[in-house]
Amino acid sequence: MAAGVATWMPFARAAAVGWLPLAQKTMPKPPVDKKSRSDEILFVNVSGLRFQTWKNTLDRYPDTLLGSSEKEFFYNEETQEYFFDRDPEMFRHILNFFRTGKLHYPRHECIQAFEEELAFYGIIPEIIGDCCMEEYRDRKKENQERLAEDTEAENAGDAPLPPDATLRERLWRAFENPHTSTMALVFYYVTGFFIAVSVIANVVETVPCRPLKGSIKDLPCGEKFSVGFSCLDTACVLIFSFEYLMRLYAAPSRCDFVRSVMSVIDVVAILPFYIGLVMPENEEVSGAFVTLRVFRVFRIFKFSRHSQGLRILGCTLQACASELGFLLFSLTMAVIIFATVMFYAEKGTKGTTFSSIPASFWYTIVTMTTLG
Numbered sequence: 001m002a003a004g005v006a007t008w009m010p011f012a013r014a015a016a017v018g019w020l021p022l023a024q025k026t027m028p029k030p031p032v033d034k035k036s037r038s039d040e041i042l043f044v045n046v047s048g049l050r051f052q053t054w055k056n057t058l059d060r061y062p063d064t065l066l067g068s069s070e071k072e073f074f075y076n077e078e079t080q081e082y083f084f085d086r087d088p089e090m091f092r093h094i095l096n097f098f099r100t101g102k103l104h105y106p107r108h109e110c111i112q113a114f115e116e117e118l119a120f121y122g123i124i125p126e127i128i129g130d131c132c133m134e135e136y137r138d139r140k141k142e143n144q145e146r147l148a149e150d151t152e153a154e155n156a157g158d159a160p161l162p163p164d165a166t167l168r169e170r171l172w173r174a175f176e177n178p179h180t181s182t183m184a185l186v187f188y189y190v191t192g193f194f195i196a197v198s199v200i201a202n203v204v205e206t207v208p209c210r211p212l213k214g215s216i217k218d219l220p221c222g223e224k225f226s227v228g229f230s231c232l233d234t235a236c237v238l239i240f241s242f243e244y245l246m247r248l249y250a251a252p253s254r255c256d257f258v259r260s261v262m263s264v265i266d267v268v269a270i271l272p273f274y275i276g277l278v279m280p281e282n283e284e285v286s287g288a289f290v291t292l293r294v295f296r297v298f299r300i301f302k303f304s305r306h307s308q309g310l311r312i313l314g315c316t317l318q319a320c321a322s323e324l325g326f327l328l329f330s331l332t333m334a335v336i337i338f339a340t341v342m343f344y345a346e347k348g349t350k351g352t353t354f355s356s357i358p359a360s361f362w363y364t365i366v367t368m369t370t371l372g
């Protein structure tokens, strides 16, 4: 025993200086008896795969399952080990966390399975290391979006409505998914037809017709057959108004519905007609009214309810709005720079069309957008 103490004198000095961990690594293990050592090896069996670790390693995080006394619940007296019926692959990462204090996200694992595993061992996912945090967040967001999509599809999907569904619920289902009933399908095609008719009428109105006998001037068709066109317009607006009111009635949340993009398009498409009804026939305001008729062209966006592709296009534009915004911003910068250069280069020249910087904008915009 005395010899043993003599041998370990340098070791004790090393501990006092403070480089014990390094010394431990390079030196042969000391022949210390079990009682004097403060640490002991624990055996952890996860679905048949055995892990060994120091007790101190696990005790570092007393808030977790392995660090607390709760793990005794899983202790197997026969085999003298802790047994967990969990995924052994993922346990490697969890044990690594106890060893190094850093949690890494295994990229090939499903995020939900990983989170469940963390929850089982009582580890919060917020402590994932910076190296893996971005990946983890991306995957989590992706997963949440997918789940939300699935539930949305389930809600709007072909799942049959409960037999005690109210009229409102049935109506909303018919609007959202026209393939559920014949009536809904008919309504879907009728509205689609009237959208097409109103858009075509809007265009045809402006085509010059053959002049009436006796008059010299070419009249646009809209004025020549004004009664016919206004009847058609009224019919379309009535159908659209009816559709809008029905949707408003059926919407699960009317507030959300009124604020949705599709609903705003609906309102903008029919509003000019109603404004025209209440507006007095007056020369001064009729100019403003004619401008309002421009909004009728927004009816074309009503088609997006009938076309999946158009809706996807809208979502795509929305998703890359910031990139598009940056593109516009950089284009504006270039336009201003080149217009300024153009203006000062041409300054003083007689008969120049670049009379001011804004006047030079047109030249630069056209040049940049057509020449690239």
Ligand SMILES: [Zn+2]
Pocket (backbone or CB within 6 Å): 103, 104, 105, 129, 130, 131, 132
């Ligand atoms: Zn990492």
